[in-house]
Amino acid sequence: MTNEEFTDKIRFDLRTIAEKIPEGSSVLDLGCGDGDLLAWLCEHRGVRGTGIEMSKKKAAHCISRGLSVLQGDLNNEVNDYPDNSFDYVILSQTLQQVYEPAQLLHSLSRIGRRVVVSFPNFSHYGNRLHLLLKGEAPVSEELPYHWYDTPNIRVITIPDFRRFARDVGYNIVEEISIKTDPAATCGKVIHWLKTLRATYGIYVIEKPA
Numbered sequence: 001m002t003n004e005e006f007t008d009k010i011r012f013d014l015r016t017i018a019e020k021i022p023e024g025s026s027v028l029d030l031g032c033g034d035g036d037l038l039a040w041l042c043e044h045r046g047v048r049g050t051g052i053e054m055s056k057k058k059a060a061h062c063i064s065r066g067l068s069v070l071q072g073d074l075n076n077e078v079n080d081y082p083d084n085s086f087d088y089v090i091l092s093q094t095l096q097q098v099y100e101p102a103q104l105l106h107s108l109s110r111i112g113r114r115v116v117v118s119f120p121n122f123s124h125y126g127n128r129l130h131l132l133l134k135g136e137a138p139v140s141e142e143l144p145y146h147w148y149d150t151p152n153i154r155v156i157t158i159p160d161f162r163r164f165a166r167d168v169g170y171n172i173v174e175e176i177s178i179k180t181d182p183a184a185t186c187g188k189v190i191h192w193l194k195t196l197r198a199t200y201g202i203y204v205i206e207k208p209a
Contacts, residue, residue: 009185013180013200022087026049026087029041032051035051052071079107082111088114096154101164114204116204116205123196157195158195158198161203
């Protein structure tokens with residue numbers, strides 16, 4: 001399988017994250033799912049990668065692919081790692097499900113030199129129009145649950161995360177806003193009207209030296 005063929009099989013948001021990870025880095029992927037991102041990084045970036053996944057089924061699938069993945073609650077498992085264990089810690093589309101995001105990011109910045117965070121952008125114009133015209137909590141491809149059955153305990157916008165990073169003392173190394181569907185292998189980076197047009201925000205952050 002060529003690099004291009006492999007890349008086409010992973011989601012656009014994961015590919016965008018992968019492009020920010022330098023060759024040979026040590027990486028911890030939290031909520032790694034079926035391991036697509038971790039597998040790509042190991043195969044094409046030569047990373048030393050580990051994952052944590054809550055689902056037993058998904059963790060078992062990752063292990064069957066030859067990946068180093070622990071099954072457990074990421075909020076607890078990260079506390080077992082010593083300081084500066086990784087170059088990069090990845091938290092992809094999980095922040096909106098975390099009860100104490102500031103506390104978790106503090107732990108991640110302790111064990112990783114840089115943290116990559118991605119989340120659905122609630123301020124996308126589709127969500128705004130849904131709320132304006134229907135007066136109901138938006139249900140979309142990025143946020144596919146109703147208010148009563150969603151695993152998400154908060155909604156996040158791009159300006160919200162910028163402010164959050166500043167308030168809790170992180171430097172934003174890079175901000176990437178993208179427009180893509182949840183399972184799509186194609187998409188594009190948004191450079192203007194990001195808050196309105198982007199479906200996901202991706203941030204590389206670090207603690208000041």
